[in-house]
Amino acid sequence: MNAFPALATPAILVDRDRLDANIADMQRHCSAHGVELRPHLKTHKMVEVARRQLAAGAAGLTCAKLGEAEAMLPASPRSLFVAHSLADPGQAARVAALTERVADFRVAVTSEAHAPALERVAAAAGRRLAVMLAVDTGLGREGVRDLAAAQRLAAMLARSRHLELRGFYTHEGNFYGIPPAQQRAKVIELIARLAGVRDAIDRTLPIWPGCSVSAKLIAENSAGRVQAVRPGAYMFGDLFLSEVTGVMPASAVAVQVLATVVDKPEPGLALIDAGSKTFSSDRTGDNIHAKAVDGRDLAVVRVNEEHGYVRGTAVDSLRVGERVAFMPAHICPVINLTDEVTVTAGDQIVATWRVEARGKTR
Ligand SMILES: Cc1ncc(COP(=O)(O)O)c(C=O)c1O
CATH class of the missing domain: 2.40.37.20 (D-serine dehydratase-like domain)
Incomplete structure (x- = not known):
């Protein structure tokens, strides 16, 4: 190993060739199966990495917070999804500004309890917001728990003045605990569940599952049912991805x-x-x-x-x-x-x- 003696430690080293290879590898995999890649930028948080992902063919970016979205504007994403439950009308001006700067700006709607709060944010922003409906597929965090709840939430959105349903997503963070031998079977179940919710509500809308553990398997098993995946850590990797999950x-x-x-x-x-x-x-x-x-x-x-x-x-x-x-x-x-x-x-x-x-x- 080169210990880079001139560098003060601790130092975080990024191997540029491996980074570019990982970006290209995931992009190739997704493109080969007709699935868009919309990387979650919470892992890298760097404009330069976002630029490389977009240049390689990513359809857009995903983030958790408005501040992350704002910080990535210099990468000029055409599409950006804030995958978090916005609930503070105090954020309205920033939401409005992002809708001006990003052609396809979307936010998450994560439950019937959350929807009225998001409606207030959108009303305060004076915008009609494109929303992705969250479906819980096992993590037990955000997202409707069953089809009936998804249908009720979709009905609320159909009546909404400020929110427009544009698709469905899930974050299957629980895949980090699934043994490698079971990942494929679990991916097949996950696609069936998310596509089932979509098909019961509106077959024309996209579904966007896919974290770093599941993204490639989802693309391979999509059979035209999945429109995008949103892995975050894949272009860097760590012990969880290399040793624990083996992806x-x-x-x-x-x-x-x-x-x-x-x-x-x-x-x-x-x-x-x-x-x-x-x-x-x-x-x-x-x-x-x-x-x-x-x-x-x-x-x-x-x-x-x-x-x-x-x-x-x-x-x-x-x-x-x-x-x-x-x-x-x-x-x-x-x-x-x-x-x-x-x-x-x-x-x-x-x-x-x-x-x-x-x-x-x-
Ligand atoms: C909503 C959402 N999407 C995508 C991801 C990306 O997951 P990963 O870093 O495992 O690829 C995360 C990670 O926390 C997330 O919360």
């Missing part, structure tokens, strides 16, 4: 956290300068926050704010001052905790990209 090889993961060994306080333990303020507190089911990418048995097993506790059979061979690159358990919070990433190509540093939507939680 990408470790060799394709495009982001590493470069850290320095700062102490070896006792045999079998090394401390690094990256803790929860770099990795977040997220960890895999076996309580691992990160693993060394060079194949040595070195795992971050505990984090304090500015310390990572590294254990494993290779720990005692580490030197204080040595740099080690780690693959984090979950990439999304890692990016949200950094102002910028260092972009590499081979052994060279080729750019620094700002994380423009970092911390845009409003």
Whole structure:
């Protein structure tokens, strides 16, 4: 590994070639099956990455918050979906501005309880908003729980002055807990359920499921029923995608956290300068926050704010001052905790990209 000695650590490294390969690979897969790709930008939060996704053929972008949408305007998305339950009329001016800037701007309507609040936001914005109706398919978060609720919500929308039903979506985050061998069967069930709701309400409308675990399988099994997928983490990858769910090889993961060994306080333990303020507190089911990418048995097993506790059979061979690159358990919070990433190509540093939507939680 090139330890980039001139770089201060902890540093977030993005391998440009792997990033571009992952973007191209997902796009090819979706296009081959006639499914649009509408990546969720909450993982990368960077205009430069959004530009690359759109240039590769993405039909639009997805985000959670208005602040993320605003931060991505320099990438000039033609279509943008805010997949979150907007409920504050105080956001109306920003919603109105986004409808002016983005040709196809959509927001989520997530239940019968949510619809009146969204109606107030749209009324305050003085706009008729295109809405995607959320269907829960197992995560138990937003979305109607059954077909009857979907039909009642669709009927509310049909009477609405400010909201226009334009499609259906689901976020199947529960797929991260589905063993790889069962993913295909679960995808087939998921498509049937979401398409079933759509077909019962309006066969002409699109359905947009698809996270990083399920997106490729959904495209492959779509048979013309699915119009778009919205994966977020696929172009970077992490331990969840490479090890836990097995949807990408470790060799394709495009982001590493470069850290320095700062102490070896006792045999079998090394401390690094990256803790929860770099990795977040997220960890895999076996309580691992990160693993060394060079194949040595070195795992971050505990984090304090500015310390990572590294254990494993290779720990005692580490030197204080040595740099080690780690693959984090979950990439999304890692990016949200950094102002910028260092972009590499081979052994060279080729750019620094700002994380423009970092911390845009409003
Ligand atoms: C609504 C929605 N769509 C898409 C995604 C993308 O999921 P992933 O990062 O697993 O691809 C998320 C992730 O949280 C989400 O909440």
